[in-house]
Amino acid sequence: MVEIREISEEKDLKKFIEFQDKLYKGQKNYVPEFKKDELDMLRPKTNYAFEYCDAKFFLAYRDGKIVGRAGAIINRMANERWNQKQIRITRMDFIDDLEVSGALFGAIEKWAKERGLNEAHGPLGFTDLDKEGLLVEGFDRMGSSVTIYNYPYYPRHYEAHGYKKDVDWVEFRIKAPEKGDARIARVQQLARKVMERSNVRFYNIKKIKDAAPIIIQIFDLLSECYKDLYGVVPYTEKIARDYLRRFTPLLNPAYAKFIIDDKDKLVGFALAAPSFAKALQKSKGRMLPFGWLHLLKAIKWPKEIELYLVAVHPDYQKAGLAALLINEITASAIEHGIKYAESSPELEHNRKVQDFWKNFNVEQHKRRRCYVKHLD
Numbered sequence: 001m002v003e004i005r006e007i008s009e010e011k012d013l014k015k016f017i018e019f020q021d022k023l024y025k026g027q028k029n030y031v032p033e034f035k036k037d038e039l040d041m042l043r044p045k046t047n048y049a050f051e052y053c054d055a056k057f058f059l060a061y062r063d064g065k066i067v068g069r070a071g072a073i074i075n076r077m078a079n080e081r082w083n084q085k086q087i088r089i090t091r092m093d094f095i096d097d098l099e100v101s102g103a104l105f106g107a108i109e110k111w112a113k114e115r116g117l118n119e120a121h122g123p124l125g126f127t128d129l130d131k132e133g134l135l136v137e138g139f140d141r142m143g144s145s146v147t148i149y150n151y152p153y154y155p156r157h158y159e160a161h162g163y164k165k166d167v168d169w170v171e172f173r174i175k176a177p178e179k180g181d182a183r184i185a186r187v188q189q190l191a192r193k194v195m196e197r198s199n200v201r202f203y204n205i206k207k208i209k210d211a212a213p214i215i216i217q218i219f220d221l222l223s224e225c226y227k228d229l230y231g232v233v234p235y236t237e238k239i240a241r242d243y244l245r246r247f248t249p250l251l252n253p254a255y256a257k258f259i260i261d262d263k264d265k266l267v268g269f270a271l272a273a274p275s276f277a278k279a280l281q282k283s284k285g286r287m288l289p290f291g292w293l294h295l296l297k298a299i300k301w302p303k304e305i306e307l308y309l310v311a312v313h314p315d316y317q318k319a320g321l322a323a324l325l326i327n328e329i330t331a332s333a334i335e336h337g338i339k340y341a342e343s344s345p346e347l348e349h350n351r352k353v354q355d356f357w358k359n360f361n362v363e364q365h366k367r368r369r370c371y372v373k374h375l376d
Contacts, residue, residue: 001062002060002061002062002067002068002099002100002103003060003061003062004058004059004060004061004103004104004106004107005058005059005061006056006057006058006107007056007057007058007059010043012059013039013042013043013057014039015059015066016042016057016059016069016071016091017033017035017038017039017042019059019066019068019069019093020032020033020069020091020093021284021285022066023093023094023095024149024151027149027151028142029139029140029141029142029143029149030143030149030281031142031143031144031145031149031276031277031280031281032280032281032283032284032285033280033285034145034280034285034287035285035286036286036287037246038285041125041126041130042055042057042071047126047242048236048238048239048242049075049126049127049239051236051238052075052076052077052233052236053073053074053075053076053077053126054073054074054076054115055071055072055073055074055090055126056071056072056111057069057070057071057072057091058070058071058072058104058107058108060094060100060103060104062100067094067095067097067100068092068093068094068095068100068101068103068104069091069092069093069094069104070089070090070091070092070093070094070104070105070107070108071089071090071091071092072087072088072089072090072107072108072111072112073087073088073090073124073125073126074087074088074112074115074117075088075126075233077233077234078231078233079117081233082231084119085116085117085118085119086117086118086119086120086121087108087109087111087112087115087117087119087120087121088120088121088122088123088124088125089105089108089120089121089122089123089124089371090122090123090124090125090126090130091123092104092122092123093150094157096151096153096157098157098160098161101157101160101161102161105120105161108120109373109375112375113375117375118374118375119372119373119374119375120163120372120373120375121166121370121371121372121373122134122370122371123148123370124231124370127233127235127239128226128229128231128232128233129235129243131146131147131148132148132169132231132345132368132370133147133148133168133169133345133368133369133370134148134150134154134155134158134368134369134370134371135147135148135149135150135154135366135367135368136155136168136367136368136369137365137366137367138171138365138366138367139151139152141173141365141366142277143277144275144276144277144306144342145275145276145277145280145306146306146308146344147171147344147345147366147368148368155369158371159371161373162373163371163372163373164371164372164373165369165370165371165372166369166370166371166372167230167347167348167369167370168347168348168367168368168369168370169345169346169347169348169367169368169369169370170345170346170348170354170364170366170367171342171343171344171345171346171364171365171366171367171368172342172343172346172354172357172362172363172364172365173340173341173342173343173362173363173365174307174340174341174342174343174357174360174361174362175339175340175360175361175362176330176333176334176338176339176340176341177330177334177360178334179334181334183359184327184330184331184334187323187324187327188327188328188331190320190324191324191327194319194320194321194324195259195324197319198316198319198321199261199262200259200260200261200262200267200268200316200321201259201260202257202258202259202328203258203259203260203266205253205256205258206253207253208248208249208251208252208253208256210253211253211256211258213264214258214260214264214266215244215248216240216241216244217265217266218240218244218266218269218271218309218311219235219237219239219240219243220266221266221267221268221269221311221313222235222309222311223235224313224314225311225312225313225314226311229347229350230347230370231370247273250273250274250276250295250299251271251273252273252274252299252300252302254332254335254336255271255272255273255274255305255329255332255333256269256270256271256272257269257270257271257325257328257329259312259316259321259324259325267312267313267315267316267321268311268312268313268316268321268322268325269309269310269311269325270307270309270310270322270325270326270328270329271307271308271309271310272305272306272307272308272329272333272341273305273306273308274298274299274302274304274305274306275298275302275303275304275305275306275342276295276298276306278294278298279291279294279295279297279298280294280295282294283295302336302338303338303339304338304339304340304341304342305329305333305338305341305342306341306342306344307329307341307342307343307344308344309344310322310325310326310353310356312325322356323356326356343357345366345368348367
């Protein structure tokens with residue numbers, strides 16, 4: 001028999017986080033969470049998304065042993081923005097047992113109905129910058145610090161309990177061009193003409209702190225550029241500053257590119273970061289006692305990078321600024337001996353983004369899915 005317990009104490013939140021590591025122990029492609037950041041995300045006092053979200057977290061027990069976990073988020077802003085009555089499934093993990101997964105889905109769906117909602121969908125997070133999408137292809141590939149890794153049996157469980165595909169994201173593994181590739185120089189020459197014509201310029205930095213005057217503008221630009229993408233809601237100032245606090249120290253200035261207009265307003269940016277997958281595996285997601293050394297090594301001497309975000313203001317999207325930003329990151333990658341980059345998840349129908357890679361040697365190696373179920 002499976003018993004579902006709603007979490008009400010912080011000690012159980014820690015059990016909630018630790019269960020994932022126990023379930024995936026020995027799985028070579030699983031990448032642990034940053035433990036402190038994850039705990040902060042689950043607590044209302046440290047996650048500003050709770051200003052417009054309600055959430056519950058559940059643990060599944062059998063014979064006194066934890067055999068599954070799941071979270072549920074009611075994002076009131078998203079429901080209003082998209083005119084929907086949905087609950088979000090988040091951080092759901094379970095052993096390969098349909099009774100266990102069914103009990104967890106049941107707890108989420110019960111709360112949804114109590115709140116007058118009529119659909120459950122996920123996996124999703126509090127915001128569009130949280131991990132989202134169940135892995136359905138690419139189980140044999142290394143996970144990343146910004147995406148979900150799950151066992152191959154998960155999709156079968158979702159579908160067995162009545163969930164169907166709502167939307168897919170795809171991911172690409174991109175081989176960096178060889179040093180001296182003439183295409184890079186040609187685009188850099190073109191960039192000067194494009195920027196003169198558009199009256200914009202690169203905002204160059206040597207250290208991440210040099211971006212302080214403009215970096216907060218990233219979230220205004222994201223809110224504008226991503227507003228029509230699946231499940232996106234605007235970023236509040238509190239959330240924007242919290243993300244900056246958490247992620248800015250992990251950036252390498254070589255892979256942070258910004259374009260501003262003649263009034264010093266940010267009109268485009270591209271952010272990539274060193275891959276932290278191996279560092280997180282070695283540190284088990286903890287900074288202490290020596291986890292910070294693995295992370296520092298990944299930041300200073302990366303072997304691969306992960307492409308996080310690219311955004312260009314709608315007024316400049318036809319000017320080709322996105323291609324210039326990607327080209328600059330590519331040039332930095334070549335200069336620093338980077339051989340491969342991993343794209344972030346891209347909506348499968350977003351051809352505008354996927355066209356970035358048409359001139360690269362790429363492999364579409366992962367696919368992830370958001371499932372949905374109508375609740376009768």
